[in-house]
Amino acid sequence: MESKEILWKKSEEVLPKLVKPIEEFEYILVTDVGSTTTKARLFKNIDGDWRYVVSGEAPTTVEAPYENVIMGVQNAIREIEDLTGLEIISDEGKIIKPHSKSRGVDFYCTTSSAGGGLQMMVAGVIKTMTVESANRAALGAGAIVMDAVAVDDGRPDYEKIQRVRNLRPDMILLAGGTDGGTTELVMQIAEIIAVSDPKARLGADYKLPLVFAGNKLVRPSIKKLMEDKFALTMVDNLRPVLEVEDTEPARRAIHELFMEHVMSHAPGYPELMKWTDLDIMPTPAGEGMAMQLIASVEKKNLLGVGLGGATTNVYSVFDGRFVRSVSANLGMSYSICNVLKEAGIRNIMRWIPFNMEENILVDSLRNKMIRPTTIPQTLKSLMVEHAVAREALRLGLKHHKTIATRLKGAKLAQRMLGDVMESRLKETYIEMMKIGIIAGTGGLLSHAPLRVQSLMILTDAFQPEGITKMYQDSVFMMPHLGVLSTAFPEIAWNIFEKDCLVRLGTVVAPAGTAKPSEPVINVKLHLQDETIFEREIKFNEIVRIPLAEKMTCKAVLEPKSNFDLGGGLGKKVETTIEGGVVGVIIDARGRPLTLPEEDEERRRILLNWFKSVELYPEESLSKL
Amino acid sequence: MSKMRARKATKEAHAYTPGLKVKRSIKVLKTRTLPIPGEVVVEKGNSVEYDTIVARATAPGNPTIIKASDLLNILPENLPPFILKKEGEQVKKGEIIAKYTPFWGLIKRFVYSPVDGIIESISDETGQIIVREPPIPVEINAYIPGNVVEVLPSRGVIIETNAAYIQGIFGVGGERHGKLIVAADSNDDILTEKEVPPDYKGKIIVGGSLVTFEALKRAEEIGVKGIIVGGVQGVDINNFLGYEIGVAITGHEDINTTIIVTEGFGKMSMSKSVYDLLKEFEGYEVSINGTTQIRAGVIRPEIIIPHSEGALETEEDELTGGMKPGTLIRIIREPYFGKIGTVVSLPVQLEKVESGSSVRVVEVQLDEGRVTVPRANVEIIEK
Structure with a gap:
């Protein structure tokens, strides 16, 4: 399968005309214009070492009564000015560039998800082939996919038309057919879009951008049909043959149209576009770049997640292939009730270690939804949010696996027999045993009172197998560093490593199952000061061993015959394990992780686990 | 808006959830626009009624x-x-x-x-x-009675009226108008089906702390146009709608009775100021809209009671107001959810709360004593 790793290529067109040589840069300013908050981050060159300095935040001003995104950006930057004394905004309200005589910065760029980010509709012929590829292309470009319309999606034409008419996307990506393949079916779906005459979200006064990335034979007909109604762009077919998926041309076109047509119609953005030294990037695309940066530097498969208030973005870099999925309505505030709806109340209740009536839980989540900025004051309230977070992440990964799939329709002869056999069982190519890093970001994870809480939320939701390093960000700046990395990857990584990434620790989780109290694994860790941790860990146990950040230890791990740590059932693994602020977690709860159905027993087991890893203060747990 | 003013506003918006409006007498401006360009059929200076068509257009047929x-x-x-x-x-x-x-x-x-x-x-x-198919006519009505103060060519109009204006926290169902009836004897009362007699048909009724599922069903059956209530149980709303609301974007539900919740989910006494205001205007014709959108660009449900009694309040610019000692606030999260109190102090230092988080807090005087809560968990009660 062909794959493209880079979203926004560092190219001559993208690279800015620098105000001075990069070696002479002193300050870089990056913002993220979020749907609620605009977050500014200032970076400084300290004797050749680029470091994060300070943050400034202010509410985003894209909506009424302000309707000018610039004001929020200025306010966030002024907070930085207040904290550092560095004058960045001129009397005319613009960013001073370059830095000179204690004023200004040398470089400015931004990401944006204000006003709902980039919202797209994708369409094509076959749901599991071209539409799936179009979906991946749009998601990878940082879009929210509002709907995927296919000839074979099971909906009658009138329903598709009604849907397309009502959607009001920012952009449409139309694919369909291999080059030289079907023309009739591509034109059928094109006609549906054309007659539906969808209008752009940001106003009916301009043409809705449409990218055609399908069978090149139908380009003349597409042009005839679409040219008057849409701002049409044609790019290379994203499935030129069934065995190849090349989403890069479509992604680039999406990015260009995002700037030209979408951003330029959002209030204040034309001015912001003049300020930036790099094209404005959708926030999730920036976050995705950051995830790719981690995977490429660490040379490991990675699973990343951005758990937000409204959406959950899951990223994977697996054998070099980058895929993003977005669950637009799984989040911890605005969308918290959608997690309840999709997961079901029992699945949320199963993570709560105390007795709670179902309707009380429902009302408390609904109250969080309508007052999304409130925060848990009580421990029980915090535990409820952590329970919801586990389910949001679990569902987010489940959704991700439907996007991170093998190409369907490819000729079987081109695959190995084993691959074919395996794909009958699993559509996705994501194997938890082969994931080396799990990285999390987002408000709930970063605001967790204890880091072990975010580690355990990620562990319970994603259920890593084998040996997995766990990361999260200290200050929310993955999108910032992602967009910066398109111009200066070394600077971005330096800041990332030193000031952004928090190494939570390593989870050792043998895959398999056993009866309670049966042995799962013998663990021998050579810790600092010649200390040796050696123990047989039994089924359903979870153990936390302190090992500080940036420390490593030699580990001899001997799973029992029905457990696998990556080397095969019962195979010993000798390796070096990295520590973190939480340490090393030996998770012998088995995979898949299951909880007893019976409430009392379930609560007892949960409390045991929580106490064992010191998830919440012991004295508080005993009062529950 | 000046730079300084906007800046001040944004810093304060950080610190707390802005309060919901409860105004006895203000000038209300409503912008009424078509979804697609069309023709405005009234002129500046015209007076309009609730159902006056102000603009129309034709959408392409299916x-x-x-x-x-x-x-x-x-x-x-x-x-x-x-x-x-x-x-x-x-x-x-x-x-x-x-x-x-x-x-x-x-x-x-x-x-x-x-x-x-x-x-x-x-x-x-x-x-x-x-x-x-033939073009589909699209019309938009005035929604509130008043005067057309501005015509937006091809799009719609702005209508002005003097009215009491109340925002709810959550609603379902769209725009409706009808006569206001206070069905609850106090702001603590539970509205049951017994309190919804047949002659409430076409009315907008006010409950107290909770409306039961049976009362919701009964209201819809007899044709009540709207219910305004302090609280409702989440499961009852699900059962009433026949599906579960996942994301708080509402207003387009296919129901005949609009519901406006003023406090939140569960049994919650309606704020005294809201209840008293509704009581004062019992018998008046009111416009309500349950449309709620809780994201950037928040839309809260609203109750508009047009009247010409009493002096107009000068509406304090809500963007410049802030929380200070003496400010009346409502706590909007456990463990003191729904309690009303007065700000005692706003400590500068972060404080650790029971959950283990270190947050900015506010010290509040309640009837039962003094408590400390995260600043994010209170909202100002606007008068």
């Missing part, structure tokens, strides 16, 4: 796709000679628009128009015929 070549069992490129109509020509439902009669008429295949409309396109690539 298209219907007919797979003609499939129906005639021919290849798409062979379709054109068998079409009996031209693009742009009108057709009636049931009219033959294509026919194929090979073998000297031994085989007869016809394509009938499934709708009245105009032939929009005939494609020899897909073999499809598209018939567009």
